[in-house]
Amino acid sequence: MTLKDYRLSAGIIIITLIVAAASSQFAGMAGAVAVVVAGLCMLALSVLTEQRTHAALQQQNHQVILGRIAGDVAVISGPDGVILASRGQFQGVNLSDIPLHLSGLAADDASRRVAADLREAADREDFSKGEMRLLCADQRPLAVRIEVETDPDGLRLWRLDDLTELAAARELAVQEADRAVEFLDGLPAGIFVSGKGGQMLFSNRVMNDWLGDGRDLQAGRARLQHFVFRDPDGLFDPEVWTDEQERRGRVSFAMEEHSPFDASVIVNRFEIGGDQSPLFRVLVLKESSETEEMQLALRQARSRLDAFFERSPIGIAELTPSGEIEEANAAFARIVGAEQDKLEDRPLGSFVASDDRELLNARLSKMLMGSARGAEFEARLLGENDRTAIFRISPRFDAEGDTDGMVAHVMDATEQKNLEVQFAQAQKMQSMGQLAGGVAHDFNNLLTAMIGFCDLLLQRHSAGDPSFADIMQIKQNANRAANLVRQLLAFSRKQKMEPKIVDVAESLSELSNLLRRLIGDHIALDIQNEVENGLVRVDPGQLDQVVINLVVNARDAMADGGSVSVRSSSVSYDRQIRRGGDAIPPGDYIRIEVADDGTGISPENLGRIFEPFFSTKDVGAGTGLGLSTVYGIIRQTGGYIFVESEIGKGTTFTILLPIYGDETARPTQRRKQAAPVTDLTGKGNVLLVEDEDAVRMFGARALRNKGYTVLEATSGEGAIEVLNNAKVDIDIIISDVMMPGMDGPTLIRLIREDRPNMKVIMISGYSEETIRGDFGGDDQVHFLPKPFSLNELATKVKEVATNG
The missing domain is CATH 3.30.450.20 (PAS domain)
Known part of the structure; x- marks a missing residue:
């Protein structure tokens, strides 16, 4: 509340007091006191409401900031050192100063000095980082890296990462x-x-x-x-x-x-x-x-x-003042990937990637000039495996104390860097997946209501009605939005999957005619199947969606024509390999490669290619969800996907799917769709439990129109009350999965204690596999995914009522 608001509230109170004093309804001093008390209560209530609103906004802002802080533990503290929000072991602890608290847990003097330095940096509002050792509650030492910085609002942002394994190796x-x-x-x-x-x-x-x-x-x-x-x-x-x-x-x-x-x-x-x-x-x-x-x-x-x-x-090398190698041990030769007997007189920079060579030479020059006592830095090594090494270089002195050379100690940091990249990528994609899943859940509720009420309107408007076309447009666009939501769920790995045993070569052959129609005559399509009996366990429809998406993207990259190849082959790994940020375990895989000779993808866009809503196409030419959907499907299947591209030469997407190990398995035949049910009317008592008003209103009206008696509840607790007070026997319960308070699975477990044979239909924006585990394999629990239409709802209720 601003000063202006306080003055306005005070003025209102004063006017109220004056009017009350003049009124004959208040008698004497007792009436005046009552009016004063009432006015003060009004002011206090206004201030309290503003304070709660401000606190809620602050908490939301802190959660957003925490989401941007990586690390095993993230903490936000105010300028006075009090923790405002955290993610990890410091939650709920009212500490006067985080570094001071870490000093109390430090395992040694060096760690206590690091904690003191971090505290001073935080007081200066400077960025700082350091490594230290803490003692856990069970006296187990824990090595951590700590970073602290101050944002423009004066908040201190802390990040803590576990370095215990790396410290143990050192x-x-x-x-x-x-x-x-x-x-x-x-x-x-x-x-x-x-x-x-x-x-x-x-x-x-x-x-x-x-x-x-x-x-x-x-x-x-x-x-x-x-x-x-x-x-x-x-x-x-x-x-x-x-x-x-x-x-x-x-x-x-x-x-x-x-x-x-x-x-x-x-x-x-x-x-x-x-x-x-x-x-x-x-x-x-x-x-x-x-x-x-x-x-x-x-x-x-x-x-x-x-x-x-x-x-x-540890690799050790004696260097001349100009940086040439005098002597080096076997570990040094192994790390830089050279023969040990050919190291002498080679410049140290000749083993470092050209982008990092300038940094290395600059550090060596500073050391020889006496402006630095030593240097420590990371640099990428030459070679095909994208290896990284940590260099620690110190000066070497002659008898007179003059610098006559240098000593380089080198450690291979490739494994550590790969783990850091893999962890960062996993965190980023997991955060995006959680966001996408939450958005999809909320949109599914909205779309269910939109599609459902369109169906109700269409029952009252025939095809010749002027409003019929408008209603159909609304429903068609709602269905398009539902498709986008399914893509979001695919990326967040919460979509419905029906995995089957699929022969990859057979699946690609069946898909070839459709692919040729999609890409047009100006692009050549070459499909090569180099594997026999390549069985994988995937959802056939989703595998088709992956291949179609990649081929269509390749078509869009070749406006003037070109060629696309889809090639399947088998590959085996006898040890774990790393590619990008992924660690691929040993085993047998089916490899699917989709390659084009189109325009290629720039390096700055290549790292973001699987992010949702990221697109290099013109505005309106794509949703930005295609490749993120592909990524979600492949990872949900247990596979891996990588991309390589070069501007002007084309792009290749590589998919690895684990081979299904049962040699006696046969490809699952694609199931034919059952004949649609024509009579959707029915009788019975249905309890509909849904916290979203629009979804509940649509569902109740739709079922009543089909002949059912519908009782409604807005929560799990309300459903228990309705069930206990109902004057009729409930035949079917339709319940949402996620609701405030008591959720759907908890509600059904409580009902089953007294009514073990109750028929249940669960509705949710998430996939059936996501929630099926909450019911312990109960066959009497049926599932209807959101968004659903009137006919889909009526069909599911008719099916459950008839067949149980």
Whole structure:
């Protein structure tokens, strides 16, 4: 309520008081007090009504915002930190500050620091994100990614995603590396690894203890020449290091401010990148004696050291300042898809897709210039499998502390990215499906009333009546709208299906003549069936609808003529494969490909092609529901559909349907339609339960016109009352499925407790399969889908009344 409204309400109250004071109907002080109280109550009621309306609008707005926030948990909080709406585990919790609450659940100090950073970012109204570990109620750790941003109205929008599996994989890799280092640290000998240029790459704890101070070694800055005091056998001579034979001798080691010590040394060339990328491992024994036990220990140490490098799950590459590879391990070669012995001197950017190469080069340049201490980013790799890797690059320093190169650590993130894409696509399509299903349900009620009242009007207007054509136009357009609703239900996977065993090749052959008539003479149609006994379990009519829709779309893309091919074949997968955002399990499939050589689909439209109401055709040339219907039918059948297209070359839709596994199965013959019932009149008492007034009014009038006695109820509770107070026996109950309060299935279960043989007809805008499970396979429950006509309603009631 605005200030103006308050002033108006106050003025009305004052005028009322003045008039009342002057009236002879109020006597004395008691009358005046009563009038004041009445006026204040009027003002309070007005304010309360406005507040409730405002709160309802706010709640609707919050639900819309929640629908746009992805993630496992979504939360909206006000500037004061109080939760306003949520989806997930924080529902109903009045928290003063979400990050502070997460700090209380944090599993470690690092997680608490992340929570504090998020809290500060929220206070600044900045976008921020972070990863942290929480403790569940059962003390199980949960890794999450949290994002927070502030919308223009000052609301804080939170998104939480579960990263537990990814974090566990990372932790496992780190633990394996730690165990290998721990093993080397426990050996009774000094071990270090050097590159071909003499740079120290690794030294174990024993070696560090012998040298007195291992900080320079561990930082990767030292070279052999800095701590080799005396090398009489020339073991570390650069020319000798090219020799592939194992070399033994005595060397004196020392660091600054430490006395030298003599040791027996074994130098062995260790290949991890082919002949062009050697490493050298050095085993140092302080004692000069070489017993059999010590030799065995050294051989075991060398073997484990080989395994340490070769089995590393993380790709590692030493880079020159200009970004060329000096050395790389086997994991790096596997991730980038190259041969290990051909990696040396290749630029790191040569393995990255051209679109991401500029980003990589920019990060490397910043690091070498000293403006960045490291870089971490994702980049797509070259190749046909659309792979993605995470690169973590850090500078490498020489003995003087100057940057002389870089070290790249690479992890394959393809699986993670595929899961993210699949999850995002599934969420988007599920949200659209829920919206489409809800809209279809409401429209089915409207269309039932429109079609039904048209039928009632047509009973009073003959074909020669001037109004007859107008009524028919209304009914025909209502039927067209009903067809659109069926397409919406197909996309939301809530349409009625009658799956049967179908031979795909036979079905396509039967469809060929119709397809040729649909596309016209200016387009060539080629149907190829390359599979025998390709049986699938689908709704035959819906499979025909899918193929017709795809062929007609292909026709529309070739206004000047062209060709369309429909090809069926079989394909088998012995392992799970990924295509687009879908994970296809191993098994045998029938593949149907519909290809054209038309104009093609642009990349920006290709990702939205299955969205409802999205169309690239001119306004009025299509509904935008064709391909979304195809998508819904195929996914409801348990199959998969993909699209590939190139501008100017054409488009190919590929459908995969699981082969029906029963070898003894035979294709189901298409059922002939039963002869229509001519006499729709009848007798009996019908209880019609429907909360939509227009649908209930039409149904009651239609049945009364056919001779039935109709009792009406607007809710499940009302139906129980009507049934208990009825002076006649009810023969049939017709009930809507979805109603406020008690729904249809609950109503029927309660009635069946006292009347187990009651005949029931359920009406709903959803498919029979969607609601059939609510009745536990009860054969006496019949189904009539909305929208229905007068004849369809009368026919179903006649059938149930006659046959039960």
